[in-house]
Amino acid sequence: MSAPPRDEARRTVPLLRLAHARSGDKGNTVNIGLIARRPEHYPLLAELVTAERVKQHFGSMVKGEVERFELPNLYALNFLLHGALDGGGTVSLMTDAQGKTFSTALLRMEIEIPDEVARSLKATQTTT
Numbered sequence: 001m002s003a004p005p006r007d008e009a010r011r012t013v014p015l016l017r018l019a020h021a022r023s024g025d026k027g028n029t030v031n032i033g034l035i036a037r038r039p040e041h042y043p044l045l046a047e048l049v050t051a052e053r054v055k056q057h058f059g060s061m062v063k064g065e066v067e068r069f070e071l072p073n074l075y076a077l078n079f080l081l082h083g084a085l086d087g088g089g090t091v092s093l094m095t096d097a098q099g100k101t102f103s104t105a106l107l108r109m110e111i112e113i114p115d116e117v118a119r120s121l122k123a124t125q126t127t128t
Helices: 039-048 051-061 102-107 115-123
Strands: 010-014 019-026 029-036 066-071 076-081 110-114
Touching: 010 115, 019 102, 029 039, 029 102, 039 076, 039 110, 051 066, 051 076, 051 102, 110 115
Parallel strands: none
Antiparallel strands: 010 110, 019 029, 029 076, 066 076
16 A cells, blocks of 8 residues: 555645544553554555654653554554653643543644545545
8 A cells, every 4th residue: 555646636634534543651651543444544644644743743742752653454553652641640740641632632633635535535424
């Protein structure tokens, strides 16, 4: 599977349209699993949802680095956001000390996808 060429017309959509996600804590690190809704969306996710882009999306909430791991057999990406939980669940005073809402926050990130893919999303509207 390969991503569509970058020279075609593109449209901005929230990541939620192409994927779903789960997140949780591992000490002071947030672990986010991002799974393509359809196998054909995985190449776009792999191309567009980079560790750098995720770190930029979360801004100052992530104090350390962001690591990305590819799981192509599951059509998924896994991210580790180091230093995002102010010490972790047992010591943090954050409202979400276990990082459960980080997946929803990631799904709000906007990405540019080919118009053809965007049109197919409208034809198969998802509710989440």
